[in-house]
Amino acid sequence: xxxxxxxxxxxxxxxxxxxxxxxxxxxxxxxxxxxxxxxxxxxxxxxxxxxxxxxxxxxxxxxxxxxxxxxxxxxxxxxxxxxxxxxxxxxxxxxxxxxxxxxxxxxxxxxxxxxxxxxxxxxxxxxxxxxxxxxxxxxxxxxxxxxxxxxxxxxxxxxxxxxxxxxxxxxxxxxxxxxxxxxxxxxxxxxxxxxxxxxxxxxxxxxxxxxxxxxxxxxxxxxxxxxxxxxxxxxxxxxxxxxxxxxxxxxxxxxxxxxxxxxxxxxxxxxxxxxxxxxxxxxxxxxxxxxxxxxxxxxxxxxxxxxxxxxxxxxxxxxxxxxxxxxxxxxxxxxxxxxxxxxxxxxxxxxxxxxxxxxxxxxxxxxxxxxxxxxxxxxxxxxxxxxxxxxxxxxxxxxxxxxxxxxxxxxxxxxxxxxxxxxxxxxxxxxx
Amino acid sequence: xxxxxxxxxxxxxxxxxxxxxxxxxxxxxxxxxxxxxxxxxxxxxxxxxxxxxxxxxxxxxxxxxxxxxxxxxxxxxxxxxxxxxxxxxxxxxxxxxxxxxxxxxxxxxxxxxxxxxxxxxxxxxxxxxxxxxxxxxxxxxxxxxxxxxxxxxxxxxxxxxxxxxxxxxxxxxxxxxxxxxxxxxxxxxxxxxxxxxxxxxxxxxxxxxxxxxxxxxxxxxxxxxxxxxxxxxxxxxxxxxxxxxxxxxxxxxxxxxxxxxxx
Numbered sequence: 001x002x003x004x005x006x007x008x009x010x011x012x013x014x015x016x017x018x019x020x021x022x023x024x025x026x027x028x029x030x031x032x033x034x035x036x037x038x039x040x041x042x043x044x045x046x047x048x049x050x051x052x053x054x055x056x057x058x059x060x061x062x063x064x065x066x067x068x069x070x071x072x073x074x075x076x077x078x079x080x081x082x083x084x085x086x087x088x089x090x091x092x093x094x095x096x097x098x099x100x101x102x103x104x105x106x107x108x109x110x111x112x113x114x115x116x117x118x119x120x121x122x123x124x125x126x127x128x129x130x131x132x133x134x135x136x137x138x139x140x141x142x143x144x145x146x147x148x149x150x151x152x153x154x155x156x157x158x159x160x161x162x163x164x165x166x167x168x169x170x171x172x173x174x175x176x177x178x179x180x181x182x183x184x185x186x187x188x189x190x191x192x193x194x195x196x197x198x199x200x201x202x203x204x205x206x207x208x209x210x211x212x213x214x215x216x217x218x219x220x221x222x223x224x225x226x227x228x229x230x231x232x233x234x235x236x237x238x239x240x241x242x243x244x245x246x247x248x249x250x251x252x253x254x255x256x257x258x259x260x261x262x263x264x265x266x267x268x269x270x271x272x273x274x275x276x277x278x279x280x281x282x283x284x285x286x287x288x289x290x291x292x293x294x295x296x297x298x299x300x301x302x303x304x305x306x307x308x309x310x311x312x313x314x315x316x317x318x319x320x321x322x323x324x325x326x327x328x329x330x331x332x333x334x335x336x337x338x339x340x341x342x343x344x345x346x347x348x349x350x351x352x353x354x355x356x357x358x359x360x361x362x363x364x365x366x367x368x369x370x371x372x373x374x375x376x377x378x379x380x381x382x383x384x385x386x387x388x389x390x391x392x393x394x395x396x397x398x399x400x401x402x403x404x405x406x407x408x409x410x411x412x413x414x415x416x417x418x419x420x421x422x423x424x425x426x427x428x429x430x431x432x
Numbered sequence: 433x434x435x436x437x438x439x440x441x442x443x444x445x446x447x448x449x450x451x452x453x454x455x456x457x458x459x460x461x462x463x464x465x466x467x468x469x470x471x472x473x474x475x476x477x478x479x480x481x482x483x484x485x486x487x488x489x490x491x492x493x494x495x496x497x498x499x500x501x502x503x504x505x506x507x508x509x510x511x512x513x514x515x516x517x518x519x520x521x522x523x524x525x526x527x528x529x530x531x532x533x534x535x536x537x538x539x540x541x542x543x544x545x546x547x548x549x550x551x552x553x554x555x556x557x558x559x560x561x562x563x564x565x566x567x568x569x570x571x572x573x574x575x576x577x578x579x580x581x582x583x584x585x586x587x588x589x590x591x592x593x594x595x596x597x598x599x600x601x602x603x604x605x606x607x608x609x610x611x612x613x614x615x616x617x618x619x620x621x622x623x624x625x626x627x628x629x630x631x632x633x634x635x636x637x638x639x640x641x642x643x644x645x646x647x648x649x650x651x652x653x654x655x656x657x658x659x660x661x662x663x664x665x666x667x668x669x670x671x672x673x674x675x676x677x678x679x680x681x682x683x684x685x686x687x688x689x690x691x692x693x694x695x
Contacts, residue, residue, distance in 0.1 A: 062618075247591025248541035252506045256546065259510040263518075284504065313621040313644075318637030366634040369502045369626030370586040375617050391504030405503050408630035412508060416494030417460040418630050426458070427490040429469040430439045 002094075009091035009213075016217030023224035027300055030338040033347075034293040042243040049380065054238040059378040063307070066130070069123040073159070076120035077231065080113050080166070087213050097176060107181030114170065114185040117163040124159045131156075138306030141315075143325040148227065148304055155228050158219050162212060169208035172201050230303035234379040237301040240294045241380030246371045249388055254281050255396075284392025287353040288334045291389060298381040299331035308373035308383055314366040321366035323373035323383035329358035330386060355390055364390050365402055437476045441490040442523045452487040454558070455525045457539065459532035460495050461661035467668060468531075468661035474690035475531050475555055481695055482568040486529075492519050498534040501542070503627035510546060513538070517548035527551045529558040531686060533587035533660045534625070540592070554588055556597040556659050556685055563604060572606030573692035580607040581653040583644065583667060584619035585660035598659045601685050605692055610651045620644050624662035645670025649680060656682045 039046065052058045057074060061067035086099045100106050131139045131152065139152070170176055171189035183190070193201055223229050230237075261267050285291050288299075308323035309315050315322050333354045341347050355361075367387045374382050394400045401409070408418040416423045445452050456479065461468040479486050497512030520528075528550050530536050540552035553561075562568035580602060588594045595616045602609050614620045623633065623640030633639060645667055648656045656671070658664045661684070668682045683691075 245537075245541050245592050247537035247587050249501060251510065251542060251545050255506045255510050259507065259514055262511070263514055283506065311618070313623060313640045314634070314636070316620075317623075317633075317640050317643050319634045320636075321634070362634050365631075366636075367626050368586070368621045368623055368628050368640065370621035371590040372586075372618075372621065375590050388502075388504065391502075392506055393504075395504035396507060401503060401505070402631050404631040405627060408627070409500055409503065409505055409508055412495045412497070412500055412512065416512075417464060418495065418499050419460070419464055421464045423494065424491050426463045426493055427439070427441070427488065429458075429463060429472055430437065432469065 006092060006094050012214065012217060013088065013091070016220060019221045020224075023221065026338060026342075027224065027229075029341075030334050031293050031296045031300065033289055033334070033337065034291050034296040037240065037292045037294050039240050039294075045243045046239050046241075049238050049241060049243070050235055053241075053378070053380060054235045057378070059376075062376070062378075069126055072116075072119045072123045073127075076116040076123075076163075079116055080120075082109065083113050083166070084213075084216060087209070091213060097173075100176075100179065104181065107179070110170070110176075110182030111184040114167065114183070117166050118185055121160060121163045124156050124163075128153070128156050138310040141306065141309060141322065141324075143309075143322055143328055144304070144306075148328070151226050151228075152304070154222070155226065158215065158222070162215050162219070165208045165212040165215065169205055169212055172205040172208065174198065174201060174205075227302065227304045230301050230379060233297065233301040237294075237297050238380045240297060242374075242382060246374055250385075252283065252392070254283065282393070283396035284394070285386070285389035286355040286393045286397070288330055288337060289347075290393070291330070291386060295330065295382070295386055295389075296334055298383075298386075299327050299334055301379055302327040302331065302381055303379075304328060305378070307376040307378065308381070311372040311376040313368055313370060313372065319363075319366040320360065321363045323387075326359060326363070326383045326386055327381060330354065333358050355393065359390065361394065361400070364394065367391075437473060438480050439476055440487045442487045442492065442525075443490070445487045446523065451524065453485040454527045454529050455520070455523075456486045456488050457496075457528050457530035457532075457535055458488055458493060459530055459535045459661070461665075462531055463493070465661060465665065467665055471531055471661055471664065471684040471686055474684065474695070475686040477690045477695040478559065478568065478686060478693075481693065482562055484562070484567075489519060489523075494519075496535040496538045498538045499627040499630055501538065502625065503630070509542075513543055513546050513548065517543060517546060520548060520550065525550055527553070529553045529555055531555045531659075531661065531684070533585040533591075534662065537587040537591050554592075554594060554597070554659065556588070556601060557594065559686070559689065560597045560600055563601070570601065570604040570689055571692065572604075573694070575655070575688055575692055576606040578607050578655060579610055579651075579653045580655045580657055581610050581612055581648050581651050582615070582657045582659075583612070583622065583648060583663055584616055585658065585663050586619070586621050586625050588659055589619055590617055598657070598685050601689065602657060605688060607655075610653060612647050612651055614647065620647065622660075622663040622666035624666050629662050629665075639670075639673075641666035641670045642673055645674055649674055649676055653680060655688070656680060657685055657688060658682065659685055 057071050060070050086097065089098050090096060130136050167186055167189055170183060170186035172193055177183055177187065177190050282290060288296060304324055306324050312321060312323050337347055340350055364387055369384060371384060374384050411418050411420050415421060442455065458472055462472040494516055495512050496516065497509035500512060501509035528539055533554060536552055536554045539550065559568065563570060582598060582602060584595060599609065620643065621640060622644050648667065656667050658667060664682055664684055671677055671680050671682055
């Protein structure tokens with residue numbers, strides 16, 4: 001009978017980790033729906049970016065208050081997780097505070113966890129106030145429908161509860177309090193429970209311990225359903241992010257081949273394609289299947305902070321475009337396709353696509369390609385690349401550019417300028 | 433000083449069996465747009481004054497393809513790019529300077545993969561180099577002490593991380609540089625990029641260029657300096673909408689340098 005808690009813990013651990021692994025595999029499978037990307041170049045720069053942007057949170061502090069608070073929560077999250085290691089060992093082997101044998105180091109560690117826990121609690125509360133009381137517009141814009149709003153709140157509540165449980169667990173742990181070191185914060189909470197008997201205290205301590213670790217397992221598995229995935233995906237996402245100048249848009253290789261053929265005077269224009277030649281790929285993207293893996297990883301990484309949208313000139317002037325919505329739509333469509341695959345074993349066409357069913361043409365044509373969204377993203381997401389791929393589809397597959405644009409393009413084709421001036425007049429300014 | 437400017441073409445250089453130091457890529461706006469032509473001429477005057485051995489392609493120049501690419505017409509873009517590369521390579525061009533950040537970005541970043549490899553500079557970078565090499569002198573003159581704000585073109589700034597060249601030049605003009613609330617990497621777009629110049633804006637509650645001009649006017653400059661013919665057009669329109677033409681001028685840095693020297 002005395003092993004029941006250990007067995008129970010083991011089952012919880014396996015279930016928690018198992019579910020998490022299962023869902024992670026789904027995410028990886030979904031991302032792999034996209035075209036392969038080659039990120040074997042610029043290795044040093046990529047790792048530098050991971051260290052600077054992801055680990056170092058360098059872009060978060062562009063907005064100092066949110067940035068610093070975020071760093072506190074982030075550091076707290078990472079460091080307090082050392083404690084989770086102890087909890088897991090204790091849980092599995094029925095020990096109590098196995099690391100406490102470390103003596104003063106243990107005291108120091110737990111003391112820093114306690115301080116961080118308080119800092120996290122304060123930061124998360126300020127986050128809540130910014131959302132719910134100050135009502136910062138980017139948290140209330142159109143694409144922030146019921147679920148995205150609730151999702152954000154659930155995450156904050158989770159963190160509040162977990163941190164409180166951690167402090168409660170320490171405060172009601174008589175053995176730990178008697179050690180007299182490390183209880184830098186919890187010593188002030190302990191007196192609240194001084195009237196309780198040892199048995200009750202122990203019960204509270206055990207309950208806090210169990211709820212805390214169960215909470216962590218639930219939170220771990222909540223990630224998959226939430227925007228909060230960024231805590232894991234930010235790192236690979238930054239690694240795969242662009243290392244080129246932001247103004248460099250990728251050249252479509254399939255187009256290059258065709259243009260080269262067109263410009264080669266030796267090519268027979270009427271030649272039939274060679275036997276077994278590949279059918280030319282679709283130009284641009286109308287669905288997530290046409291995007292690449294980095295773009296799909298981007299979609300899962302987006303934590304809907306809205307910095308991109310609040311920096312977008314089109315969005316600020318009341319246009320429908322919101323770079324955050326582009327990312328959310330991409331993820332939602334990808335999830336839909338993922339569920340389709342789960343149900344059917346493979347993707348069964350569902351008469352839907354990213355274009356029109358999720359992202360409207362009006363949004364796509366409102367973009368000025370100014371890169372403000374790309375610059376603003378703290379985790380190197382590139383909404384602009386998706387907008388561009390979808391524009392390419394509209395123009396090259398559907399000839400569906402706005403009419404004025406078609407006129408400009410015809411001008412470029414005919415006279416080498418977007419306006420109807422003769423190329424032979426190009427130097428007239430010299431004598432004017 | 434007289435208004436005559438010397439604008440040799442590559443064809444003329446070739447006929448003489450010579451190669452210029454740099455090709456001046458004028459761009460469509462610089463060639464055809466009435467406002468932008470003034471920028472082109474101002475830049476040429478500076479080049480003439482500094483005795484720079486330059487040439488233009490003239491009637492052999494064609495759209496860089498930037499608006500086509502940003503509009504999603506990759507096909508047209510690559511056609512333009514490859515035709516231009518043929519011309520540029522035919523003349524064995526090594527170095528290009530342009531007054532348009534859009535041409536600058538495309539030539540510099542997107543042509544290499546298509547076979548066009550050149551050293552491409554924006555005119556602000558080029559002018560800064562001339563200053564550093566002592567081939568050009570810039571003094572405050574009429575702009576000394578004036579309140580001037582600078583609007584960062586997206587395709588120079590965020591797209592290519594060039595924020596300082598133009599500011600250095602403004603400092604040389606001894607102006608009082610006042611930054612807008614949103615500047616450098618945080619600068620707000622003028623609304624013209626991404627082929628928006630060729631079309632009306634989507635429905636919204638404001639034009640982007642009005643928003644940006646309001647921000648500029650807020651810091652009460654006598655001049656809004658730019659480094660892009662399209663930004664120039666947008667900001668000029670914005671100043672008109674706000675009926676501030678009498679108080680605020682919109683000028684390219686090349687025009688300011690040329691004016692300061694009474695060129």
